[in-house]
Amino acid sequence: MSASGDRAGEQPRAPRGPAGPIPAARAIDRLASSVREAAITAALAFGLFLPLIGFETVTNMRNEVTLKTRWPLLFAITAAVAIGRLAYMLTLGPALGRRRLRAAPAPSAWRARAGGLFVPFAIALVVLYPALVIVLNGSSGALKWIDNFGIQILIYVMLGWGLNIVVGLAGLLDLGYVAFYAVGAYSYALLAKTFGLAFWILLPLAGILASFWGILLGFPVLRLRGDYLAIVTLAFGEIIRIVLVNWVDLTNGYAGIGGIPRPTFFGIPFNAGDDGFAAVFGLEFSPLHRTIFLYYIILALALLTAYVTVRLRRLPVGRAWEALREDEIACRSLGINTTNTKLTAFAMGAMFAGFAGSFFAARQGFISPESFTFIESATILSIVVLGGMGSQIGVAIAAVIMIGGTEIMRELDFLKDIFGQTFDPTQYRMLFFGLAMVVIMVVRPRGLISRREPSVFLRERKTISADLVKEGRG
């Protein structure tokens, strides 16, 4: 930051805004500019959706691919976008613009108290979640809710929290995070199948192996900064995936590894046999038992991640990560070995991905390189960015919205009644994902929770507004 910039920052900000002469003229002005904006948006949407929606390839009776056009749908979507933009410009847009000009208000005491209650409440809710869905849906309907929603979301919450250490705290943009997830998954799958080791032994081992790879990757790439670091980590993620595809002897390539041993309840398997969980505990056999058990494992792992991260933030290493994100040169001038500090961030983040990966393998029973593509890295990164880099609660909420939201698309069968029987909501999951991202970024450009909590205080804990906190450049 330059000296003059600081000086300018001291002056109280004068309220800026359109100061038109007559209200009527101003209203017409605004209408005109809104219409113009909407027209531009419509043109953009048309151009974008023309190849995506306007054309459809259909295989006809003679097995030839033919091009079919879908003009009505294309025009309907374009019109919807234009009208949406117009409505936004006329209603929400100016209000948001004005809000951004005002200095961020200090959170009120009420909100602070509500915030303090949020975490215990949320933890209680996720702990009781399986019971809740069983009561609401009966044990047959609950399976889907615990597995597809509960476990799936918690995996991403955990991955988000792990990546948050690297991206949110240390400010190192990592686009290949899924590589460590893959290392964890394959470590578990291969070691469990080859040596028959138990889940609870392999879980820490997978974490250690993943963090070992994190350090191995870290050594060459941490000299790079910003965009270069991002590109190389992206390449690393792809290399791991391609190795998994091509090293057929070890990984079985695209075919993947099946029959991965499932976790047992302290040695008691979840099956219908006489020594199975249900028989031992005198229950009627139900696949729900294992699912609930898996749910609590991933919940415990996610909470462990959160707990460790919260502790680390208050330790010198965590403070050094954040200092690194703020200003690397200053860190070096204070005697901090920045290479080691970055490596610990990489190793820590990778370790949690390794835990999550081995859990993933144990839950699925089958893994293949398909599960570890770049889109996974992108999903996890967008959860971190949308949640607010560095914020644990924000990341958790973002994971619930993004993963829960895309999962819920599977459930929206009533949309078929509106759009016709051929409408398949699951095909629009990615569209929803993108839309949610755009909305969050427009409303909260620095993520859902962007204020920073100081790690230590003398008299009073004051949260730090997002515009002071740096995002890091690697």
Added chain:
Amino acid sequence: MAVAGNTLLHVEHLTMRFGGLVAVDDLSFDVNEGEITALIGPNGAGKTTVFNCITGFYHPSEGRLGLRHGDAAAWDMLDALTDSGARYRSQRGGTLFLLERMPDYLITHQARVARTFQNIRLFPGMTVLENLLVAQHNRLMRASGYTLFGILGLSSYGAAERAAIDKARAWLERVGLLDRADDPAGELPYGAQRRLEIARAMCTDPVLLCLDEPAAGLNPRESAELNELLLSIRADRGTSVLLIEHDMSVVMEISDHVIVLDYGVKIADGPPRAVRDDAKVIAAYLGVADEEEVAEVEAEVG
């Protein structure tokens, strides 16, 4: 090799080239222990480059930078150390470091040279207190068992952290920022940021404090306060100060020894009074196109 006993930092034949540009040209000077040494010169003279060489941010193209801890007899090891290729060598109560061989973070951590920056480099999104704790990173890291004990919540770390906070509090009191301890550093006014940066550098317990234009952008009252702060730091900790400064009121009032650079070459070296009257120094300054500075120098010198 005869290096005077009370020399703390001995700079010899320091040369720094950037491509064809020679920013520092065969510069030699000494910084004495317990003194305030000023490095002055017109814009672009190479002052910041000298700092970057001393603190390891640049690796000098040529030259030797010796720094002594403890016993003055340590200087006798200078040539032996140079030949040995090692970074430092200790003997009976004295250690000698060759800074040009050390990476930047070790220069602060082991050789105990701290610095501030011409463009303030605080951690703006961290609180004032956090800024000072980051400066005590290495000690706290050891106390936290390189994180292991800290994660487990052992009490030895708690004690170390409380000690670090007490030290930070003492420095905040000294620079008058105690009541802003929990505010983000980026929100402080400019003068306060400069003082915080000095306090942060002092939290690393340096033997040599290098300040790059600490009075830049300060008003006269603030720069008088800065003078007092620097004098008091020297008085009660014996910390030597190397200072780059354009503000002649600071330079003339507090420095014991002034070195003048022009186009990377040393043109004067001596007590402030002698340097002020040196014809070459006056010419160098008056030759500068910056009118404000000419007026400033004329007022001081004339």
